[in-house]
Amino acid sequence: MKKTVKDINVAGKKVLVRCDFNVPMKDGMITDDRRITSALPTIEYLSAEGAAVILMSHMGRPKGEPKPEYSLKPVADRLTELLGREVIFAASPQVVDENVKKMADDLEGGQIMLLENVRYRAEETKNEEPFTGELASLGEIFVNDAFGTAHRAHCSTAGLAKYMPSVSGFLIEKEVKFLGDALEAPERPFVAIMGGAKVGDKIPVIENLLKKVDTLIIGGGMSYTFFKAMGYEIGTSILDEESIGLAGDLMKKAEAAGVELLIPVDTVCAKEFDNNSEKAVFDRDKIPADMMGMDIGPDTIKLYCDVISRAKTIVWNGPAGVFEMPSFAEGTKAIAGALAESDAVTVIGGGDSAAAVEQFGFADKMTHISTGGGASLEFLEGKELPGISCLEDK
Numbered sequence: 001m002k003k004t005v006k007d008i009n010v011a012g013k014k015v016l017v018r019c020d021f022n023v024p025m026k027d028g029m030i031t032d033d034r035r036i037t038s039a040l041p042t043i044e045y046l047s048a049e050g051a052a053v054i055l056m057s058h059m060g061r062p063k064g065e066p067k068p069e070y071s072l073k074p075v076a077d078r079l080t081e082l083l084g085r086e087v088i089f090a091a092s093p094q095v096v097d098e099n100v101k102k103m104a105d106d107l108e109g110g111q112i113m114l115l116e117n118v119r120y121r122a123e124e125t126k127n128e129e130p131f132t133g134e135l136a137s138l139g140e141i142f143v144n145d146a147f148g149t150a151h152r153a154h155c156s157t158a159g160l161a162k163y164m165p166s167v168s169g170f171l172i173e174k175e176v177k178f179l180g181d182a183l184e185a186p187e188r189p190f191v192a193i194m195g196g197a198k199v200g201d202k203i204p205v206i207e208n209l210l211k212k213v214d215t216l217i218i219g220g221g222m223s224y225t226f227f228k229a230m231g232y233e234i235g236t237s238i239l240d241e242e243s244i245g246l247a248g249d250l251m252k253k254a255e256a257a258g259v260e261l262l263i264p265v266d267t268v269c270a271k272e273f274d275n276n277s278e279k280a281v282f283d284r285d286k287i288p289a290d291m292m293g294m295d296i297g298p299d300t301i302k303l304y305c306d307v308i309s310r311a312k313t314i315v316w317n318g319p320a321g322v323f324e325m326p327s328f329a330e331g332t333k334a335i336a337g338a339l340a341e342s343d344a345v346t347v348i349g350g351g352d353s354a355a356a357v358e359q360f361g362f363a364d365k366m367t368h369i370s371t372g373g374g375a376s377l378e379f380l381e382g383k384e385l386p387g388i389s390c391l392e393d394k
Contacts (some may be wrong), residue, residue: 001169002176002391005042005143010051012109016139017042017169017389018156020148020371021057021075030074033082034358035148038371042145042169043112044053048288050109054138055079055087056118057146064122066093076114095121096134104138118156125152127159136163145169148350150373151379152385161390168329168391171371175225176388178368179315179379182347186313188214191344193304193335195220195318196352199243202318203250206379210253215260215311218303219331223264223284224293228250235269237293261352262304266297268321268328275325293323296331308338317349317377323356332356340365349376 019039024031041054046053055200060070076089088111090100091388095116107113118124123131142160144150149157150172160166181188194202199222209216218226229247235356254261269291270277280366281297282288296304308314316339320331333356339346340362348354348366351373357363370376375385379391 001394002173002388003163003394004173005167006170007046007394008141008167010046010141013051013141014042014054014104014107014139015046015051015141016054016056016160017046017143018146018149018160019055019057021072021148022059022148023075023133025069025074028074028286030078032358033078035371036075036078036240037082038113038171039145039169040142042171043079044083045170046143047110047112047362051141051294052107053112053294054103054104055108055114056135057114058079058119058124058156059117060119062117062119062125064119066116066120070119072114072117079112079114083112085112090115092116094118095131096138097269099138102122118154121155124155124340127153127155131155132159132163136160137328140164142166144387144391146387147172147175147370147375149375150372150385151375151383153386156392157387165214166391168388172388173329175370175372175376176367178345178347179370181375182315182345183212183315183380183382184213187345188313189216189311190305190313191215191311191315193217193219193316193318195222195332197221197238197240199225199240199247202377203243203246205317205377206250207253208378208380208382209315210250210257210259210292213259215262215307216254217262217307219296219335220318221305222318223267223295223296226263227284227287230263233287233289234293235287235289235291237269237287262307264300265303267293268295268297270294270328275323275327276308277308277327279327279371294325294328301331301334305334305338308335308344311342311344313345314342315347315349315380316353317351317380319352319356323359333360336360336362349373
């Protein structure tokens with residue numbers, strides 16, 4: 001167990017907090033502020049305890065140089081609205097300069113300040129000096145609450161731990177609890193649902209889950225690589241060619257481990273990758289050569305929802321089809337709905353799955369929605385996350 005903000009005295013201290021404010025933007029406006037609201041419990045606690053709070057985050061990929069479209073100013077404005085008091089924005093293209101140091105020095109207990117996008121500095125993603133030292137000069141305690149970047153060893157996620165006492169915020173504590181409990185002490189039956197396009201990206205996760213789950217459900221674009229491994233025609237469907245052999249191996253490993261591995265029995269196919277394309281349902285061994293798989297079919301939906309209804313712990317990572325197109329969203333929507341109706345502990349592994357439950361209006365019915373797609377995948381894979389391993393143990 002890692003120490004949290006409750007295990008350290010922060011009163012009167014300058015506390016550097018790494019958040020994940022990498023929110024989607026359109027025309028200068030934040031379109032989804034879930035990552036900001038997820039950080040509020042830690043920020044409010046530190047402020048109420050009398051800490052001078054200095055927030056840090058990245059946004060987008062400015063590639064080590066200041067780019068106005070990636071400025072965190074809109075985040076400072078949104079935080080000011082949500083907290084009902086001013087969040088001071090330290091607008092510096094250098095992120096840390098003499099003026100920013102003075103602003104940090106002048107910050108009083110309870111006050112909150114947000115630095116400019118840490119990825120304006122090329123050193124950030126390389127975890128290099130002098131940037132880590134410059135950030136460290138602003139504070140006395142480091143709090144990491146950015147689960148979405150915890151799998152990256154950057155200046156602001158892992159580098160600062162070398163300079164000062166380092167603990168987790170409430171969001172990382174929550175993420176580790178739900179993902180960790182699901183993996184280490186799940187109530188059974190334990191079902192994992194894996195979707196998305198590339199099998200190769202998920203192989204290590206699937207291999208780790210095969211040691212832990214009772215049933216593993218496969219959906220999304222990766223299904224067609226499994227079909228290919230089974231010797232079926234997949235038409236113009238997406239194929240992770242390099243992973244055909246690996247898909248075959250996973251089927252054998254599941255059988256050897258006594259794990260039920262469910263692969264779609266039917267699929268919704270279309271002539272083209274287009275919402276308005278002509279479509280039809282085919283059994284998995286009857287896909288026409290000139291069509292592509294876009295979603296799981298009705299028999300698969302029934303099969304998967306039946307398994308979900310009996311589960312007690314469910315982890316879901318990756319959609320069942322091209323849910324961004326309404327014509328091919330049925331499978332993903334049905335899985336999200338089945339999870340919403342379930343009395344199981346339901347953990348959504350960030351990324352597209354999180355976007356899907358949000359889109360279909362089921363977000364408030366899930367036990368936990370992870371804020372980190374890549375980080376949650378690496379956690380499920382059993383990897384150590386550098387942004388968490390660097391924090392002090394209890």
